[in-house]
Amino acid sequence: MKVEIWSDVACPWCFIGKRRFEAALAEFPHRADVEVQWRSYQLDPGLPEHYDGGELEYLSSRKGLPADQVRGMFEHVAGQARGEGLHFAFDDVVVANSFTAHRLIHLAAAHGKQGEAKERLLSDHFEHGKDIGNRDYLTGVALELGIDAAEVNELFSSDKYTAEVRADISEARALGISGVPFFVIDRKYGLSGAQPAETFTAALNQAWQESHPLVMVNAADAEACGPDGCSI
Structure with missing residues (x-):
């Protein structure tokens, strides 16, 4: 069974949804x-490589909301995150374009390290105030994942994995995905948002049962018990 997850490194609910899905999967x-399989998505593809301001200023400007209302949003999301064992630090978040970070995740996938890269980038962005658009930071992450330095340098000196990131985003559009996280199971079931773990559990069970139906053995009926009693 295959689960594809469209998400953005710069999406707090994507990190929360990741934890809830992982709890169900465990x-x-x-x-x-x-x-x-982690798929790329960008909530704000037009964001400059680096934004001159913090998360509060960015969201206030982007959404046209009063700063106090944005702070309230931060408190709500951070509270939900704490319920999943995450510790968001919105005051420390460095606002940056996530496109290169998505390219790095594709590079990590080629080395069987996609999940580790996704986790590291989300945690560093929301919990540790790291700059997900910074070349030195991304290089350090890749090297710690065991990726060869030559491949990392190639990522920054070429357009490698650019087409793959754009293809993920285009495919999301074709599937009608307009927000993340979005979970697709066997290209048959779709779940939008950071659903409770119980919802993910139900979806996994239903998808598994449909793809692995019970096959009745062609044999004569044998003695059994039922609502009206047992065979004699």
Whole structure:
């Protein structure tokens, strides 16, 4: 069974949704047979490589909301994050374009490290105030994941994985995805947003049952018990 997850590194609900999905997957009896693939998405592709201001200023300007209302949003999201063991520090968030970070995730996927890269980037962005648009930071992440320095340098000196990131975004548009996180199971079931773990559990179970239906053995009926009693 395959689960594709469209999300943005700069999306707080994507990190919360990741934790909730992982909690459901950890309890899923067939988790060893589930392939998880992270797909790229950008909430604000027009964001400059680096924004001159913090998260509060950025969202106030982008959404046209009063600063106090944005602070209230931060408190609500941070509270939800704490419920999943995450510790968001919105005052420390560095606002930056996430496109290159998505390219790095594709590079990491080529080395079987996609999940680790996604986790590291989300945590560093929302919990540790790292600059996800900074070349030195991204290089350090890649090297710590065990990716060769030559491949990392190539990422920054070429357009490698640019087409793949854009293809993910285009595919999201074709599927009608307009917000993230968005979870697609076996290209049949779609779940939008950071759903409760119980919702993910129900979706995983339903998708598994449909793809692995019970096959009745062609044999003669044998003695059994039912609502009206047992065979004699």
